[in-house]
Amino acid sequence: MTTVRPDALAEPVDRVGKGWTASLSLANVAIWVGWYGPLQILLARQAEDFAPGAGMSKETLLAWVTGVGAVVSLAANPFFGALSDRTTARRGRRSPWIVAGAAGGALSLLVLGGAGGLWVMTLGWCLVQLTLNAAFAAVTAAVPDRVPRLQRGAVGGWIGAAQILGAVVGTGLATAAGGIAAGYAACAVFTLAGVLPYVLRQRDLRLAAADRPAWSWGSFARGFWLSPRRHPDFAWAWLTRFLINLSNALVLLYLLYYLRDRLHHDDPEQGVLILTAVDSVALLATVVVGGVWSDRVGRRKPFVRWSGALMAVATGVLAVWQTWPSAIVVAALLGVGLGVFMSVDFALMTDVLPTALDRGKDLGVINVANSLPQVAAPAIAAPIVTHLGGYRVLYGLAAAVGLAGAVLVGRIRGVD
Numbered sequence: 580m581t582t583v584r585p586d587a588l589a590e591p592v593d594r595v596g597k598g599w600t601a602s603l604s605l606a607n608v609a610i611w612v613g614w615y616g617p618l619q620i621l622l623a624r625q626a627e628d629f630a631p632g633a634g635m636s637k638e639t640l641l642a643w644v645t646g647v648g649a650v651v652s653l654a655a656n657p658f659f660g661a662l663s664d665r666t667t668a669r670r671g672r673r674s675p676w677i678v679a680g681a682a683g684g685a686l687s688l689l690v691l692g693g694a695g696g697l698w699v700m701t702l703g704w705c706l707v708q709l710t711l712n713a714a715f716a717a718v719t720a721a722v723p724d725r726v727p728r729l730q731r732g733a734v735g736g737w738i739g740a741a742q743i744l745g746a747v748v749g750t751g752l753a754t755a756a757g758g759i760a761a762g763y764a765a766c767a768v769f770t771l772a773g774v775l776p777y778v779l780r781q782r783d784l785r786l787a788a789a790d791r792p793a794w795s796w797g798s799f800a801r802g803f804w805l806s807p808r809r810h811p812d813f814a815w816a817w818l819t820r821f822l823i824n825l826s827n828a829l830v831l832l833y834l835l836y837y838l839r840d841r842l843h844h845d846d847p848e849q850g851v852l853i854l855t856a857v858d859s860v861a862l863l864a865t866v867v868v869g870g871v872w873s874d875r876v877g878r879r880k881p882f883v884r885w886s887g888a889l890m891a892v893a894t895g896v897l898a899v900w901q902t903w904p905s906a907i908v909v910a911a912l913l914g915v916g917l918g919v920f921m922s923v924d925f926a927l928m929t930d931v932l933p934t935a936l937d938r939g940k941d942l943g944v945i946n947v948a949n950s951l952p953q954v955a956a957p958a959i960a961a962p963i964v965t966h967l968g969g970y971r972v973l974y975g976l977a978a979a980v981g982l983a984g985a986v987l988v989g990r991i992r993g994v995d
Contacts, residue, residue: 591727599725600734602777604741606677606718609773611745612752613684613711616766617691617704618645619746619851620753623835625700628759633697638836638964640697642957645832648704649953655709656950660716660943665791671783672939673717673724680714681774685767687711692763712950714774719946720939723929724784729874731926736870739921740863743914747859750852812931813941815990820924821948822984823887827917828956829977830894833964841970842903850903854910861914862921870922879930880988882923887985889916895978898971931991 626641633640659676666672687710691703726734752769753762807814834854838847873882893912896905932941963973 591723591725593727594730595726595734599781600737602781603718603721603734604737606681606714606774606777607738607741608745608748609681609770610684610711610715610718611742612749612766612773613681613688613707613770614749615746616749616753616762617688617707618831619750619855620835620848621691621759621762621766622700622704624759625694629697629700636965638833639961642832642961644697644701644704646954646957647701648708649950649957651705652708652712652950653947653954655712656716656946657940657943659713660720660939660941660946661937662939663717663720664937664939665786667786667788667791669785670778671785673721674778674783676717677714677774678778680710680712680717681771683710684714685771688763688767688770692760692767711770712946716939716943716946718774718777719942721783722925723932723938723942726929728926728930729877731929732870732872732874732879732922733867734870735925735929736867736918736922738925739866739870739918742921743859743862743866743917747855750855754848754852810931810933812991813933813945815987816924816928816931817945817948819883819887819984819988819991820928820945821951822987823890823920823924823981824949825952825955826891826894826977826981826984827913828952829960829973829980830897830913832956832960833970833973836964837970838903838906841901842906844903850906854906857907857910858914858917861911862918863914865915865918866922869919870926873923873926879923879927880991882919883927883988884985886916886919886923887981887988890920891978891981891985894974894981898974898978901970927991 622644623637623641626637626644630637630640635643659680663672663676666675668675684707687703687706691700691707694700694703722731722734722738748769749766752765756762756765835847835851838844838850842850844850869882869886873879890913893909893916896912897909928942928945932938959976960973963976964970
């Protein structure tokens, strides 16, 4: 007798269309605008304003705020992913959380824009991380819900392009708006508006109440632990992503201050925008191509390995050649490597998920590898920049960390 699995838990076989991919990508753009408008420009400007009254340097204050927010993100992403796995709403498992998270994120950005000191700034950023991670967990889980394995590289490429486009749009909005409050307001409007086409036009898969696992706090909490012994490929894939993301976070955290204090750039905010644009053009040139190529040859690991190695080499160049032209060259190289890495690594992650029932939670655990570097990077970078050798040592360390991630992808055995 054949057992028919519910649609929400079945392995997808039908390819998704361009409309579905486009609307999901736009939702990703919207969420990343809500993150990167603050991270690239607005939080750094607020840190400069609030540091004198807080009795600390702007670097330390920014590290403290982003670090606390990243701790919230660590818990929020897998938590809301697990909740979406168990949601039986009429609109589906994922869409309600996308709407609630984006709306909450928009309101939290407005709170952040009205901050008058360190504590409200910290609270606002924590709320942004909490709410937008709810939306992001649901958006990410929609891919293994709906996309067959041999299309995930291509879809991952478009999502990767959307994420970097979100960084560019967020940086552009924060810069063009003029003031801090206006920048946050612009990002808030875009964040909410950008998710609407997906939730209004695309059908979400609904989980039947009978298929939802029995609830208990104990089993819910235990579900977040995935044994590296039982799921070694999942563990190695997580570590690879963590190390490469940590390397990238170490490069980006003090970029505004690096241009101002080390390179003495005349307009460091404009410089950040230029570097982001260069990185984005290079990334957009490779992110979809890399994912499609990976789908066609049916291989993932070589793409992840060599893209990670290229990013490590580029970061190493930044450690020894510290000029404005070198920053542009490095931005281009990082974009090429990151484009391939983002699309193929995303497909690799979906290929090593343990169970269909826990896709949202398991992807949330994987997304901790995106958030944890935001906690670790400030703790590592602040003392290095201020006391232990400055930006040259920081970028040398970042290169070594990224190279380690590229090498360890070879430990994944279940995916070619």
